[in-house]
Amino acid sequence: MSQGPVPVPTPETLQFWEGTAVGELRIQRCNSCEKFYFYPRPYCPKCNSDNVEWRVVSGKGSLASYNINYRPFPMFGTEEPQVIALVELDEGVRLMTNVVGIEPVPENLPLGLRVQVAFEPRGDQFLPVFTPDTAATIAAAASALETRA
Numbered sequence: 001m002s003q004g005p006v007p008v009p010t011p012e013t014l015q016f017w018e019g020t021a022v023g024e025l026r027i028q029r030c031n032s033c034e035k036f037y038f039y040p041r042p043y044c045p046k047c048n049s050d051n052v053e054w055r056v057v058s059g060k061g062s063l064a065s066y067n068i069n070y071r072p073f074p075m076f077g078t079e080e081p082q083v084i085a086l087v088e089l090d091e092g093v094r095l096m097t098n099v100v101g102i103e104p105v106p107e108n109l110p111l112g113l114r115v116q117v118a119f120e121p122r123g124d125q126f127l128p129v130f131t132p133d134t135a136a137t138i139a140a141a142a143s144a145l146e147t148r149a
């Protein structure tokens with residue numbers, strides 16, 4: 001279990017946190033303009049429609065930006081560097097999150113790196129974090145080799 005602040009679900013975010021607890025990444029989608037959006041809210045930020053619904057998404061995306069935090073706040077109970085990342089889901093929305101499961105050095109974090117969601121217990125909640133999508137990385141490397149040959 002990771003340490004740090006425990007999320008407190010609100011009426012707007014309850015579906016999101018109920019999803020992470022059962023291993024689902026749920027994102028809202030507008031039925032009027034057919035776009036996903038994040039963070040959760042009861043109307044579409046693009047067209048103001050309230051005809052919106054929750055969808056379970058793939059949990060796959062790519063690394064859009066990151067920062068390596070070498071001095072985490074004491075509340076996180078670790079002195080290990082943390083990767084604070086902006087991940088763009090394949091559905092087109094961006095989440096502020098952490099990339100875990102790798103040594104936190106820039107060589108492991110090329111922009112565009114394919115990542116997939118994982119759920120980390122935190123208090124009585126589960127946080128969506130991301131790990132490198134190993135299958136996608138292997139496929140990309142194989143494709144690069146074929147291109148070179």
Ligand SMILES: [Zn+2]
Nearest residue numbers: 030033044047
């Ligand atoms: Zn809309």
